[in-house]
Amino acid sequence: NAGVMQNPRHLVRRRGQEARLRCSPMKGHSHVYWYRQLPEEGLKFMVYLQKENIIDESGMPKERFSAEFPKEGPSILRIQQVVRGDSAAYFCASSQRTSGGSDEQYFGPGTRLTVT
Amino acid sequence: GNSVTQMEGPVTLSEEAFLTINCTYTATGYPSLFWYVQYPGEGLQLLLKATKADDKGSNKGFEATYRKETTSFHLEKGSVQVSDSAVYFCALTPTGNQFYFGTGTSLTVIP
Numbered sequence: 001n002a003g004v005m006q007n008p009r010h011l012v013r014r015r016g017q018e019a020r021l022r023c024s025p026m027k028g029h030s031h032v033y034w035y036r037q038l039p040e041e042g043l044k045f046m047v048y049l050q051k052e053n054i055i056d057e058s059g060m061p062k063e064r065f066s067a068e069f070p071k072e073g074p075s076i077l078r079i080q081q082v083v084r085g086d087s088a089a090y091f092c093a094s095s096q097r098t099s100g101g102s103d104e105q106y107f108g109p110g111t112r113l114t115v116t
Numbered sequence: 117g118n119s120v121t122q123m124e125g126p127v128t129l130s131e132e133a134f135l136t137i138n139c140t141y142t143a144t145g146y147p148s149l150f151w152y153v154q155y156p157g158e159g160l161q162l163l164l165k166a167t168k169a170d171d172k173g174s175n176k177g178f179e180a181t182y183r184k185e186t187t188s189f190h191l192e193k194g195s196v197q198v199s200d201s202a203v204y205f206c207a208l209t210p211t212g213n214q215f216y217f218g219t220g221t222s223l224t225v226i227p
Contacts (some may be wrong), residue, residue: 002160003215006159011138014188020187033213033214033215035215035217038220041219041220042120042122042217042218042219042220043160043205043215043217044217045216048213048214055213056213057212058214059214091159091160093160093215095212097200097212104150104162104165105162106162107152107160107161108159108161109157109158109159110158
């Protein structure tokens, strides 16, 4: 299966711990997007990355959240000192951008974070 | 700004009934419009899309037409099946970077 991979699928953290969520894009895709889905809500954009660059982080909370997409390896969404309000499903998507146009984003199965 | 408003659910239909899920949007410029479907425990899958006014996206019996004059992209299917039970999300992107999603409409089809 060459789809978008996310791990872990479920993550439980106590308040104050760190959460690391991983995303491997589809083969050949160099653009990664992170979204958060709170219960009973739609997906909210967080950040858009290309290899080694953050392109748009306008949806990221200013504190405790960071994202990276290194030259080698998966994209990482890191949440420091988690709080109960961080409990949500975090989805990663990838695309293969072409010049102009709006490329389809392919979504991973998500990581469900529970903060106790 | 950019936003998507979807018909609230949940929606429950009998098998072979006609489905409409309303979606309207506000956007700067000329966005592309999408419908995604999410089955329980899974990520979102693209159902159909339209990139310009009057385009009709279609897939698996589902259709939606990009109506610029009414800023709408309503999802329709003539005869739903039990296997169509899922959550449906309308979305737009003005640039291809950020996607803006509606809150989702849960559909349950009963035999």
